[in-house]
Amino acid sequence: MSTLYISQYRLVEVAHVKPHYVYVVDIFHSGKKYSVEKRYSAFHSLHRELRAHYQTPVFPPKRVRNTQPKVLEQRRLGLEQYLQQMLKSAATRKKILSFFGLNLSQEQEDIYLTDDVSDEEIDELGKPVNHEPIFKHKQDTYLEIETNKFNDTLSASVLSVFYGDRL
Numbered sequence: 001m002s003t004l005y006i007s008q009y010r011l012v013e014v015a016h017v018k019p020h021y022v023y024v025v026d027i028f029h030s031g032k033k034y035s036v037e038k039r040y041s042a043f044h045s046l047h048r049e050l051r052a053h054y055q056t057p058v059f060p061p062k063r064v065r066n067t068q069p070k071v072l073e074q075r076r077l078g079l080e081q082y083l084q085q086m087l088k089s090a091a092t093r094k095k096i097l098s099f100f101g102l103n104l105s106q107e108q109e110d111i112y113l114t115d116d117v118s119d120e121e122i123d124e125l126g127k128p129v130n131h132e133p134i135f136k137h138k139q140d141t142y143l144e145i146e147t148n149k150f151n152d153t154l155s156a157s158v159l160s161v162f163y164g165d166r167l
Contacts, residue, residue, distance in 0.1 A: 002029040006080040036100045
């Protein structure tokens with residue numbers, strides 16, 4: 001299964017080229033990590049191409065007049081969610097991967113067509129969980145406060161040496 005995240009964006013200022021932002025996309029595909037930088041206009045072109053043939057989710061607006069970090073972060077998050085949804089779709093997965101320069105072999109494509117991600121495999125942050133949990137607590141164990149009870153055996157032993165049964 002392939003996953004992707006937009007890890008950051010950065011302003012590119014090169015002589016004779018209008019300043020623009022590029023987005024760094026980290027793609028995990030076939031056990032390897034790939035990092036690709038793309039301009040927003042490239043993502044917009046991809047969206048127009050996909051929209052002509054497939055049903056697509058909402059795409060974040062191309063024009064952003066405000067370059068405040070909060071606005072740019074919202075745009076990054078919207079673009080990341082769009083790309084993740086398009087990558088999950090069996091119909092558009094191949095086009096998304098080829099957009100980033102990754103191509104599926106026929107064998108991999110057959111595997112992906114039968115591979116579905118359920119809601120249970122996604123954590124609270126929207127990232128996939130690829131393993132079974134080691135420990136599962138209903139709440140943070142460090143926040144549990146119990147009076148007159150010592151869960152820590154070492155602490156209880158030391159205190160019993162100094163204070164005896166007075167606790």
